[in-house]
Amino acid sequence: IFRPEAGQGIHPREASRHHIENSASVLSECLKDANVSVQDLDIISYAAGPGLGPCLRVGAVVARSLSSFYKIPIYPVNHAIGHIELGKLLTxxxxxxxxxxxxxxxxxxxxxxxxxxxxxxxxxxxxxxxxxxxxxxxxxxxxxxxxxxxxxxxxxxxxxxxxxxxxxxxxxxxxxxxxxxxxxxxxxxxxxxxxxxxxxxxxxxxxxxxxxxxxxxxxxxxxxxxxxxxxxxxxxxxxxxxxxxxxxxxxxAGDCGSQICWTGLLESQVKKGVLLKDTFVTQSWRLDSVKVDY
CATH class of the missing domain: 3.30.420.40 (ATPase, nucleotide binding domain)
Structure with a gap:
């Protein structure tokens, strides 16, 4: 987790550099803990917004790369809706x-x-x-x-x-x-x-x-x-x-991958993944603009 120094806020450039440097190891650790390989995955979902653009783009690049190489359907997820859907599941x-x-x-x-x-x-x-x-x-x-x-x-x-x-x-x-x-x-x-x-x-x-x-x-x-x-x-x-x-x-309570995973899974029940050329990142993606089909 990226943590700024005391008295400092989160700088998008520094946070995105942290994401770049740690994305591979975090992914490997998650797969190891779950005892699965990338080939076992049915879908890949990623946070497309809202959020800090540089950080969102790192996640999107990783998701696109895995989806393209392993031919796995990809789902852009609104991370605010992810908060809600995981909350409903857990409560x-x-x-x-x-x-x-x-x-x-x-x-x-x-x-x-x-x-x-x-x-x-x-x-x-x-x-x-x-x-x-x-x-x-x-x-x-x-x-x-x-x-x-x-x-x-x-x-x-x-x-x-x-x-x-x-x-x-x-x-x-x-x-x-x-x-x-x-x-x-x-x-x-x-x-x-x-x-x-x-x-x-x-x-x-x-x-x-x-x-x-x-x-x-x-x-x-x-x-x-x-x-x-x-x-x-x-x-x-x-x-x-x-x-x-x-x-x-x-x-x-805070931002976490489980929110994105669960919401992507819900979306996969009613729709196919998007084409790679249609994947996107939107910093200010209001959740009240998203149609929820599931």
């Missing part, structure tokens, strides 16, 4: 309202007419970016969510911060700037207040979406799903609405 959720919160997404989603529909999202930075950018400003290395959660648990002193919910969308940029100012006096109070404010904003939008959709399940996926305080607040929301609460297991 047993059947028809949930989905909260996708990560470094790349902050979205409330419901499935309707073969597409994921958005019932609220961020208007600027994501929840994951909020936590990481603030964490880096006080010296943590990305991802910073766990460090912020630990510091927040050491305080109960709430400092008033900007709370911005517009319709059913959220805005975190003002909250980030204000929290940086608070951190100059107390990092623990800043972490506590940041979590309480941001998660309250998310909880408000979830509650409104549950009321509108009448869903009886809420599932949270994405890297920020690992935060226990967020789960506590959303559990309370679900209790008020008589809805079941599901959270993806910690080890599968």
């Amino acid at each position: 047993g959720a059947r028809d949930p309202l989905v909260l996708l919160v990560s470094g790349g997404h902050t979205m409330l989603l419901s499935f309707l007419n073969q597409q994921w529909r958005v019932f609220g999202e961020t208007l600027d930075i994501t929840l994951g970016q909020l936590l990481d950018q603030f964490g880096r400003s006080i010296g943590f290395a990305s991802p910073c969510g766990k460090n912020i959660e630990e510091l927040a648990s050491a305080s109960s002193n709430y400092v008033t911060l900007p709370y911005s919910v517009k319709g059913n969308d959220v805005s975190f940029s003002g909250l980030l700037s204000a929290t940086k100012s608070v951190s100059e006096k107390s990092k623990t109070d800043a972490c506590y207040s940041l979590q309480e404010t941001a998660f309250a904003m998310i909880s408000e939008t979830v509650e409104r979406a549950l009321s509108f959709t009448s869903k009886k399940e809420l599932m949270i996926v994405g890297g920020v799903a690992a935060n226990k305080r967020l789960s506590e607040m959303l559990t309370d929301v679900c209790k008020r609405h008589g809805s079941k609460f599901f959270v993806v297991p910690l080890q599968y």
Whole structure:
């Protein structure tokens, strides 16, 4: 896993170089652990987006090479949908309202007419970016969510911060700037207040979406799903609405190959793989633009 230095974000060039240098060994290790060879594979799926372009291209090149050489069908996968599909598999959720919160997404989603529909999202930075950018400003290395959660648990002193919910969308940029100012006096109070404010904003939008959709399940996926305080607040929301609460297991909350493998397998049940000339990488590939046939 590529990990930047403390106080630094992920640089696309450095991350892609890491992927290039490690792709062969990671592939060999995975095949060895699964006790299979490439020839045993029925399909090859890869993350076509959204994400950092240089990193996505490394994965696409590896997938194309294997597909071409071994004549195995290839499937481009939307990695955000991968979060959702693996979450449903592991939690047993059947028809949930989905909260996708990560470094790349902050979205409330419901499935309707073969597409994921958005019932609220961020208007600027994501929840994951909020936590990481603030964490880096006080010296943590990305991802910073766990460090912020630990510091927040050491305080109960709430400092008033900007709370911005517009319709059913959220805005975190003002909250980030204000929290940086608070951190100059107390990092623990800043972490506590940041979590309480941001998660309250998310909880408000979830509650409104549950009321509108009448869903009886809420599932949270994405890297920020690992935060226990967020789960506590959303559990309370679900209790008020008589809805079941599901959270993806910690080890599968962040981006992982299992999401891409499983979603590719689902797609292979209803369609053939794409031609190599039709494979692609799209940095900003919105999941609500994807038709889901399976």
